[in-house]
Amino acid sequence: MIFTKGYSGAKRYILRLPHRLRVPMGPVLVSGRRSITAPAIVAALAVVLFIISMMASLPAIEARSGDDSAQQKIADAQIARKHYAERVARTYNFAFGAGDISTPGNGAAEGNTFLDPASFPTADYCGHCHKEAYHEWRQSLHSNSFRTPFYRTSVNILMRTKGIEFARHCDSCHNPIAVLGGGLTQNSIVDRKFDQDGLTCMTCHSVQKVPTIRGNGGYVMGVPSVLVDEQGNRIPGMVPDAEILAHLDRHSKAVMQPLYRTPEFCSACHKANLPNPLNGYKWIRAFTAYDEWQSSKFSQRNPLTFYKADFTSCQGCHMKRYAAALPEPGAKNGTFASHRWTAGNTAVPFYYGFDEQLAKTIEFLKTGNYLNVDLFAIRKANDDHLIAPLGSTPFSLRAGEVIQVLTVIQNKNIGHSLIPEVRDLYEAWVEFEVKDATGREIYHSGFIKPDGSLDERAHSFTNRPVNTDGVFVDNHKVWTIHSVAYDNTVQAGRSTLIRYEFQIPEDVKGPISVTARVNYRHLRQSYLNNVFGEDHPAYPIVELASRTRSLNIGDNPITAPEANDNPDWMRWNNLGIAYLDQLQYSDSIHAFSQVVKLRPDYADAYTNIGLTNIEWEKYESARGGLGKALELDPDNARALYYLALVERRAGHSDAEVDDLQRVLAQYPQSRDVRRELGVSYYQQRRPKEAMEQFEALQAIDPDDLTAHYNLAILYRRMGMKDKAKEQLAMFVTKKLDPAAPTYSMDFLHRHPEISVESVPWHVHTDLPHRDASQSLPIIAKAP
Amino acid sequence: MKRLSWICVATFSVITCGLLTPAVCRAEQCPWLNAATAGGFLGGEVKMSVAPLTLRGDTTCEFSLTQNSVTSTLRIAVYTMSQPSQEYSALVSKCDGTKTPLRTIGNEAIYCAANGSTGKEQIIGRVRDRAFVITVFAGSRTKGESGPSEEAINLAQQVAGALF
Secondary structure (H helix, E strand, O other), rough: OHHHHEEEEEHHHHHHHHOOOOOOOOOOOOOEEEOOHHHHHHHHHHHHHHEEEEEEEHHHHHHHHHHHHHHHHHHHHHHHHHHHHHHHHOOOOOOOOOOOOOOOOEEEEOOOOOHHHHHHHHHHHHOOOOOOHHHHHOOOOOOOOOOOOHHHHHHHHHHHHHOOOHHHHHHHHHHHHHOOOOOOOOOOOOOOOHHOOOHHHHEEEEEEEEEOOOOOOEEOOOEEEEEOOOOOEEEEEEHHHHHHHHHHHHHHHHHHHHHHHHHHHHOOOOOEEEEHHHHOOOOEEEHHHHHHHHOHHHOOOOOOOOOOOOOOOHHHHHHOOOEEOOOOOOEEEEEOOOOOOOOOOOOOHHOOOOOOHHHHHHHHHHHOOEEEEEEEEEEEEOOOOEEEOOOOEEEEOOOOOOEEEEEEEEOOOOOOOOOOOOOOOEEEEEEEEEEOOOOOOEEEOOOOOOOOOOOOOOEEEOOEOOOOOOEEEEOOOOHEEEEEEOOOOOOOOOEEEEEEEEEEOOOOOOOOOEEEEEEEEEOOOHHHHHHHHOOOOOOEEEEEEEEEEEEEOOOOOOOOOOOOOOOOHHHHHHHHHHHHHHOOOHHHHHHHHHHHHHHHOOOHHHHHHHHHHHHHHOOHHHHHHHOOOHHHHHHHHHHHHHOOOOOOEEEEEEEHHHHHHHHHHHHHHHHHHHHHHHHHHOOOOHHHHHOOOOOHHHOOOOOOOOHHHHHHHHHHHHHHHHHHHHHHHHHHOOOOOOOOOHHHHHHHHOOHHHHHOOOOOOOOEEEEEEEEOOOOOOOOOOO | HHHHHHHHHHHHHHHHHHOOOOHHHHOOOOOOHHHHHHHHHHHOOEEEEEEOOOOOOOOEEEEEEEOEEEEEEEEEEEEEEHHHHHHHHHHHHHOEEEEEEEEOOOOOOEEEEEEOOOOOEEEEEEEOOOOEEEEEEEOOOOOOOOOOOOHHHHHHHHHHHHHH
């Protein structure tokens, strides 16, 4: 409308122009008795020149007229917003400080006051042209971020027990319009019809900044706009389609920003903490898929990953481009970045009957080569010899033998942990099944019980946050969490080792088949029961990856690998990584040594031996492996980093700093290097340089404890008392409460099945406990 | 002495209101939907009345809007069921019009299109052991041709959402 006014004004101007330009002048041509006079000629020339000059300047006049209208609309919107904000503020519960509209969340709007929900163009409006985007978005998690039973069940408890104002923490991400619109207050005057659209188009496409990577909705929302004027000023509200079509470049400027393509954009919500205003306790990390990505090989910001890969952002996996089926002006060369954000949520499409989204989600989960399952080795009872790697080593089995199968699960190509974010709600686990040739079950772990719940002794990638009663916080009442009794995951690029032990029956009919699967269910059964009661349909269980091996009773020859099997050197490497994480350093070095044998040219194999020695606090032993790695690859950042730690231990401070600086030159966004270099400078009494490193570290990770601690000291020494106080306060609230683990102990003593799982070295078995004199130590069968 | 008695009565009233019968004394708010959202649905500023909460936290809210001497109403009644399967079935059976299952509302829900030209529409649904009945007397509001309007579904999702 704004430009319509402008255009019509300009048209009127054009029509009026000749009339306005009437000037008293004489005839210019001889006509009858009249003759041409000199003044007449001059006047005529002047008129012609004037008309030409006016014609030349018409576009500018037109634009100015449009801009005037745009300015008027911006001014009108500002006044309307002010009135709206005043009206909301009259009854708004400013529980967390005057003018503070979003605490305990971090959502913010430009101008620091309420945004009228009506100022957000609706998804229907966008979908009028962007049909493919709308279709995908409608089925996505983002559009259903608020209304789903799964979310409402949890947030309702918060609202009922603590008050609706506390829901600003969750809704800064789940329903930003409600937060910024001032709807989360007692006696709300806000029409909540927008709830159904959750994160609508114009929530993401109005974000102007993600100023710090703090999460909890760490965005700054601009006044929603789908068009900018010629000067780039955002014109608030909706405009007719014709205006957008006439100025596609300006539309694009209003709704697209380079920021939207960065992982930092996603960090605004895919990173969360539980702050003191929410829990009345202290800052607790909730989850951070963003940091996990940053630590992964896909970010290329971390020199310490076990493997390397091309740079891939969050969008690279979750917004893959593909041919648009419906009309989509946002498509480029026929492909469009998916607005389905396929990831792990199968529950929402299942509930709403979004079959297309469900199918694509399952396809996404199964086809990404994200995980590798390796039935790596067998160890027989009373025999320390490891038969490994399976498939590449001949061996024999006999009926009646007790064997242990070492299963390695590698998080191969996920850019974050397995499973990320809320591990108290999602459920991934290993199902391990052994059957003989008749189909008789010999051993089964990780099965689903008749009531839909998971075998409690399964090896699961879940966690158990607990409250002050030592009870699992099963309803996602995150504000009651005081400790985490158990948190099992496989971080990006790492591997885990799981041991399963069973006895081959005397009357077995060979061959036996051994299968390990990683299954996934969204959500855990107990939470589904909380949401719906127990009379709900079974929610989908998706097999993410699996591997089966057939074992003969008798001789087992070497077999060919399957298509998805890792090469043997990598299988040993993954075993070494798993041992390292399970604190079994000797076994880890043995595994990495096998990698050296198979790939003597692979520098990381030597670095891995060095790293294991460092973890083992055998610093001088570490030097050999790291030196060999640097011989093969003199600029190897990973080896240099670990060598710096060895140099520090040896008191070679200059060498330490030199190594770290060389790593920093290659990886300026490495949090580890910034941190260690800060420490090195601190120890060298170079406070200014140390401060620079810790400040740079905070720009990467604003929650780093080492940075808070050291900056508190350094600022104080530099006389910057306020900043020192601020850093100290953050250190105190973010560091682990030393009293908290007692609640974990309360939980663990009541849950031996989890207690067993929480020990790095444990075995899954149905066999009775055997005493320690036997060569295979066995953890007791859980009750 | 008389003054003291009044103070005692007042104190007793406050305690009673605060602790024993909050439903009676609480400021009138509908727990399932706010008046602004109801107003958005009916098309203007609405009058709201809320029945006292029962001990189980149930209540009925009614919103009404009169425009051009035509009155539209929206009533939301919530009941906690002791025997959900039976009581819910009984509630659904009260629908004397055409029943259409609605998948995305609560645990389960149906749309009940009244026979005749009463202008009445109902969505009956359940969240765990709580049933809700949303009744709309359309007034000037147009109702869906063969099922509930998108607005009515959204409204029912709001109500069910509040009950989860």
